Amino acid sequence: MMVIEKYQKKIMSAAPLAVFRIFFGLMLLGGIIRFWSNGWIKSLYIDPKFYFTFYGFDWVAPLGQFTYLLFFICGLSAFLVAIGLWYRLTSIVLFASFTYIELIDKSVYLNHYYFISLMCLLLIFLPAQVYFSVDSILKPKIKAQNIPQWNIDVLKLMMAILYFYAGLAKVNSDWLMESLPLKIWLPARNDMPIIGSLFNHTWIAYLFSWFGCIFDLAIPFLLWNKLTRPYAYIAVIIFHVFTALLFPIGMFPYIMIVSALIFFPASFHQGIINWISHRFKPKNNNINSFTRSEPKLKIYFFLVFFAFQLVFPFRYMCYPGELFWTEEGYRFSWRVMLMEKAGYAQFIVKDASGKQESVNNSEFLSPLQEKMMSTQADMLLQYAHILSKHYAQLGFVNPEVYVDSYVALNGRIGKPLVSNQTNLAKEIDSFKPKTWIQPLNDEIKGF
């Protein structure tokens, strides 16, 4: 207990948190602008006729043209968080708007969006506005040079969980023993200048697989340790730049490169702040210490938050069957770039009177939605229910929905994910194991 109390009282400079707030906010703003200018708001959130909501989040509705407003609010609040204006409000708005966007359609789900949502949630509870912010100029009362150290440590811990769990997820037989899916993905880049021809060799896929796994598992510790930190950060840069060059993963590598700066000491961040101050405004001179006592509730929030983060990714153990195949417990678990999965799903709707129709997926879904739906069991089911409702309106009585599905996972020859004898209209989604998923009949050993 003494140790904990002592730790709670430990203080350090607020500079790292201020720098994190600025960089993270600006990266998010950049991400929103990029999303907007690529036309993705329209193609992902306005054009589709149907959306795949997350289980339990059916109330999240698409907003039509107001989606632009939502993105504007999200981008604006990201900017306000960055400069630290009205931080207590804008950090909440940022979390709420960003998370709402991500909840609209699970076919857009990416682990790094989840990561951003979590970081935004943490920021709500952190005093990131007390130093080097507009708020601290407007209300000098809140200004503080130092804050309890754990406020910075929680961000480090979240980063550490992401890396470590991503590494743990790579400890599986496909990744380490077969170098899959890198063995499939790397030859696709064999026309890259200089290093391209290397990718024709399987040893490089093995090298990358093993390096990636060890990197993810070790990097939190290497970043935390003062001696290894600079080398670890170089490794972070090289690793993420490589992934950015090789794979279409958008802003993620850059967000990680910038976020990992949180591991550097306060002096480093003070240097950045001094550099910015030098350019934009006079020195931010104050020496207050953060004295407000922390409400107990906040401590409990963090305890629950991290307990959840540590346990939730292991929920797949509650499900029978191969995780990569059924994807029961796959999302929200830092399973990044682990699978090459492709599928095909031809639906047939029938009713007792003999009516029958083959479904043209493009009448209902966007190409991205169709691609995601055809490989993920819970989305197949959601779609079957959309179809059932639609064809009931067209005069089918108690429509039965069947699917001719075919899915290939990590280079295995494809096979049906669902039997074509299963009437999906009768199956109901829940957290219970989906017994109607056909077995993979192969085992991927490991986490």
Added chain:
Amino acid sequence: MQILMRNYLMLFVLFVMSIQIACKPKTDTPKKEDNALDRQVLLTQMADSIIIPAYGNFKTKFDAFYLAANTFSSNPTEPNLIVLRIKWAEAYIQWQTVELFDFGPADKQTIRNFYNIYPADTTGIQFNIANPSANLDIPASYTQQGFPALDYLLNGTGNSNASIITYYTQPIESEKRLAYLMRVCNRMQSLLGLVITDWNGAFRETFINKTGLDISSSTSLMVNGLVLHYERFIRSGKFGIPSGALLNGIASPEKVEAFYKKDLSITLAKTAHQAYVNYFNGKSVHAGIEGPSLKTYLNALGAKDGVTGQSLSEIINAQFVQCGNKINGLNQNLYQEVINNNQAVKDVFTEMQAAVRMLKVDMTSAMSITITFTDNDGD
């Protein structure tokens, strides 16, 4: 701090340089397996040994047909009609060997839409005959031109040769009818010209140099075009829609390809299927020798069934053989087969469906290519 940073920078530069040095000898002496994975080699073979010569062969047949059409239009006699029909059938058959190149110039001109969308819209054709300036660029006009429209004009405008000749020799009307026949031919000729000019010109360079696998790369566009073609135009168009297997089980024999000629449908389908198989295996059009191809690329990637050890290319080829056997079991007159023997036609569809899965899922997944088209079957 600054000195430290400089050291790291040096380390990074050294790292990059060491990678470059390590790679140098590899680029100088490409190994054999490298070659089979070299998409530029693959694309060059596709362009020079298959696509461009195949268009050349088609142009020869088309020109012969075009000549016969001119002869007929200036002198619509029965012997000229008979010659024209033969040339039409030969050109239609040859078309099946180039229709699959639904990417690049053919995609740009959407030549397929103007060449072979069936069944022909006879009411629309009659309307166009009466209105010589009717727009033939719009989607509604797809079924009023191309080979299916010619099928109607040469085989369906009368019950006998004599009555068809009458159709083209009647006073007043006949001139407009012959004019429309030639309008359709001219349009096909100019579209084909545009496609061939592109392939013989700058596009070939673009094609073989866009070696990536992103959405806009040659290989990705080519594979997407090929998979779509097999699914929508070979499987669905030729068998799935007429047999009713695709949509709701109700047969529509009038939707077969070459409906008016009747005994040509299966030849067209066989030719299209064989051309597809040859393309998959990289068989050159002139020499008939297999070269770099999707098959060799998949083999070099090591794509195989992990359980049996059989290579994916073998599995796909075996499925192609199954499909071919099923087609061979059908009589020439697909229209009659749909009416009398529809289960056999549905069986072709089922067999091809298995091939579609392999092409669309197993092959593209092994190649790391994203399917970007949506399959709007049943159109």
